Amino acid sequence: MRLKVSQLDLPPGYSVEQLAKVVAKKLRCDSSVMHNLKVVRRSIDARSGAPRVNIVVEVDVSGKKPSGKRDVEVVRNVKPQAKTVATLKEYDGLRPVVVGAGPAGLMAAFALAEAGMKPLLVERGEDADARSDRVKDFWKNGVLDSESNVLYGEGGAGLFSDGKLTSRSKDHPRIRRFLEILISCGASPDILIDAEPHLGSDILKELVPALRNRIVELGGEVRFGARLDKVMIDDGVLRGVVVSGEEIRTDHCVLAVGHSARDVYAMLAEQGVPLDAKPFAVGVRLELPQHRIDTAQWGGSFGSLGSASFRLTRRAEDDERSCYTFCLC
Ligand SMILES: Cc1cc2nc3c(=O)[nH]c(=O)nc-3n(C[C@H](O)[C@H](O)[C@H](O)COP(=O)(O)OP(=O)(O)OC[C@H]3O[C@@H](n4cnc5c(N)ncnc54)[C@H](O)[C@@H]3O)c2cc1C
Structure with a gap:
């Protein structure tokens, strides 16, 4: 039993x-x-x-x-599995274009590749390796590459984070699927059982290229230094996209450009694509001595547990705005 x-x-x-x-x-x-x-x-x-x-x-x-x-x-029932896209054995339509190789774009391209649709994934920044060098140059010498930096490039905005896997989604089967894909690319299986899954610092720089290779093995194509400049819309129907000056015919485009790509939103607005404003949060960075957090949360430090963390939210009664901690590294 x-x-x-x-x-x-x-x-x-x-x-x-x-x-x-x-x-x-x-x-x-x-x-x-x-x-x-x-x-x-x-x-x-x-x-x-x-x-x-x-x-x-x-x-x-x-x-x-x-x-x-x-x-x-x-335990009577088998756990519900995430819905997977049906595999299209002989898909002969135009290949879908996914824009942005952050977590959203990588997973979208992976799902489309798994379904047999041979997606084209375009990313304006460089691959994770080259991008890491570019970011080091920025930290050390202050040289900013506007297309490949801490926010832009393979792996998206969180590539240089300490790899806490925070999700506000309640779609547990899909979150599980996401974690399983990361494990199949080399993440620790512990992320499936820990209440607060955490990849560990710099692990993403190895996982992300593995995920990209899987997309390619499944028939997808990944291009770096390839920036979406324009969407071609005719009579309200998507006809294609312009990527770094090249016209690519497609009837499906997944925009996974993150929230930093203001130029993309400006371009979409100019082209008459309906957009919804989304409120955004302004963040500050605070530094607290780790031993004080360990003591407050655990009564002391425990080597085998790493560092304690906390979450804090506050909503003033007379104000619509709230304040919350996002990520503790
Ligand atoms: C410093 C930092 C640390 C973070 N730490 C964590 C953490 O520990 N845990 C956590 O859960 N979250 C963390 N986050 C938040 C997390 O990174 C984001 O929620 C997540 O990256 C959003 O994913 P996304 O794919 O939607 O967008 P993004 O990651 O922003 O990816 C968008 C991609 O689209 C590309 N792009 C944009 N415009 C174009 C274009 N015109 N053509 C082609 N490509 C384009 C960009 O180059 C980018 O690679 C952190 C964020 C930052 C900035």
């Missing part, structure tokens, strides 16, 4: 043996009669405020359900 066992309290840096012992205790059995023990969720609980931190774990395991245990459930 497949069981889901939740609310398992373990110390930071727990071992497999410790985990098996705690699960066996919940199931009131010997750990030797349990099979296929797999961690499916993991989070940190430091609510006691004391200098003590628990890791709360949920597992899937084959075993026998003991009576009267609320934290043990029988």
